[in-house]
Amino acid sequence: MKILLVNPGLNPKRLGSYWRFTTAVPPTGLTYLGAVLLRDGFNVRIYDQHAVHEDNEALMAIIREYQPDVVGFSCLTFVMETVEEASRLIRSYDSKIKILAGNIHATYFPKEMIEQEIADYVIREEGEEAILAICRGLRDGKHPDEVPGTTTHSEGKVKHNSTPALIDLESLPYPAWNLLDGYAYDPDPLRIAPLRSKAQPLAIQGSRGCPFACTFCSQDTMYKRVRVRSPESVCNELEYVHHTYGTTVFGFIDAIFPLSPKQGHAFADEMIRRGLHKKVVWFTETRVDLVNYELLKHLKAAGLKFIQYGIESGDDMVLQRLMRKKTGVNQARLALKWTRDLDILSFGLFVVGMPGESREQILKTIQFAKELDPDIAKFNVAIPFPGSELWERFKHRVQGQPYWKYSGWYNANINDSDNILAGDALPTKELMYLQRRAMFEFYTQPHVMRRYFIEGMVPLDVLAEGFYVMISELARSVFPYARTQISRMAA
Ligand code: SF4
Incomplete structure (x- = not known):
């Protein structure tokens, strides 16, 4: 099963001249999720849209080429315009692709994101265990609607599952930095020689x-x-x-x-x-x-x-x-x-x-x-x-x-x-x-x-x-x- 994890880009029009000064750093959270999924045998890719300053057309080109079963978005408030549009494009391209949303904005607005059909599953708080449980369920051909720490839809209603147990940090694999091969990040993110x-x-x-x-x-x-x-x-x-x-x-x-x-x-x-x-x-x-x-x-x-x-x-x-x-x-x-x-x-x-x-x-x-x-x-x-x-x-x-x-x-x-x-x-x-x-x-x-x-x-x-x-x-x-x-x- 193929999973594409996406670090969405900002809208350059809103940032004015600050856009020239935004820096891209490797998205650590996605590399943690990628590592957990790789360890379980999933085929994983990360697309860092923010780093390459590309739009959703470029994202769709990757989806057409990679043919993922699942696309997961890291959702911070200021990238939500990008995520909403990407979600619509993915659904009209292939309605069988499952869309996952995590990070702070998704954690705070799970109900809205399910109701507005931006995502099929929202992962609240820390994502490593929940994304694994969802992807395992999908791999087994089920609709995993009881995963702790997630919000999804069930029988036409929003289903808000229990809060997840806290993750033991020492049980996590190291971030899969190799999933970011090919991205040229800023070698000096803090701008200090x-x-x-x-x-x-x-x-x-x-x-x-x-x-x-x-x-x-x-x-x-x-x-x-x-x-x-x-x-x-x-x-x-x-x-x-x-x-x-x-x-x-x-x-x-x-x-x-x-x-x-x-x-x-x-x-x-x-x-x-x-x-x-x-x-x-x-x-x-x-x-x-x-x-x-x-x-x-x-x-x-x-x-x-x-x-x-x-x-x-x-x-x-x-x-x-x-x-x-x-x-x-x-x-x-x-x-x-x-x-x-x-x-x-x-x-x-x-x-x-x-x-x-x-x-x-x-x-x-x-x-x-x-x-x-x-x-x-x-x-x-x-x-x-x-x-x-x-x-x-x-x-x-x-x-x-x-x-x-x-x-x-x-x-x-x-x-x-x-x-x-x-x-x-x-x-x-x-x-x-x-x-x-x-x-x-x-x-x-x-x-x-x-x-x-x-x-x-x-x-x-x-x-x-x-x-x-x-x-x-x-x-x-x-x-x-x-x-x-x-x-x-x-x-
Ligand atoms: S001390 Fe904690 S709560 Fe206060 S700004 Fe820093 S991270 Fe946030």
Whole structure:
């Protein structure tokens, strides 16, 4: 039986000039699913539509050539336009092909996806065991309508099966990276010269889930409870992938790694004991309250090169009350100082535009980012993604509307009517301007320009493209914002 797993592409029209700056990284989730299916004897292919920037005509050409029995889509909210269209095309080509949908959007909207006939089976939460059970059932000629953790149709009704048991991470096979042979991924997904390598950087997963509950995050939609792999298990996989594919750069895809100093020290000990710290380097994301100087020093000795921190805001009230982040600005100051003192590259992630956040608080965040001085900074606009607490508060405003409205900020030409938070956060045009201004203010500081242009931290081609996007986006946002300010003054 043949199974085609699809990583759907974004709609370039909505992204404007940001489209040029999207990067494609190997879709780890699909390689886990592929590995589980291959182990059971299925014939599997992955089509990474996002990586090749192709449309659904190209997908249909692959389907006509491969003749799959099952097509499975990884469904995030902002690719749902692509998935809906692909599903219609597949059904009109061959109604016998079964369509599966998984990932966060499908987990959150299983009933709608079955009712609208976008999918025959929706896999909620983690997919490895459910996809295997569905495909085994189909291979046996049945309609597997009782698989835990799935939603399907039965006797003309939507059937919502029980919640799946949590997956034991150590029972999973390693991701089947060979299913991605032939794809030329970005060798530098983080755009940082020191992390460039000859072999493709690959992902590693040390845990699933996050014990925190920030209001803008939908992490717990997929992973209901935290599970952690042992350091031995993670290092076994690193060794295997290094020897098999020649990989020398790894990125942890955990929500947070390490989740505690204890886990971090144990992992670092194992890396050093095996000598892996001399063969590979790695990067990760964590929280500013989960590191200390000794831990960072140990992790650096074990190969840590680059660390991303979810700093989010420069205002404690925003952090505590609006985001429920449970970190403080002083913890961020310390974490960034230790990171810099140890010569580890840092990436500060910030969020602006929370409901209730003022202009002054956003300006404070911009100043704070400049004060902390991470090597790279990114300012995201708060989006109430399905599954997040923000979504629960505001979902009534967009339900029943086209999927892309759920994440209006992926539309580069967004205005108030497409912004689910309009009226509760700053006006859309002002927010758009402030986000662009944050990027501009941060990256045009003389010492940051020197770091990039003279010290060569980012390759020149990437730099040129980044500056082009930043300046054109700022210019594009200034005039609509100025117009709204003038009309406000005139009123
Ligand atoms: S933002 Fe980070 S710390 Fe907060 S819930 Fe999401 S993954 Fe966890």
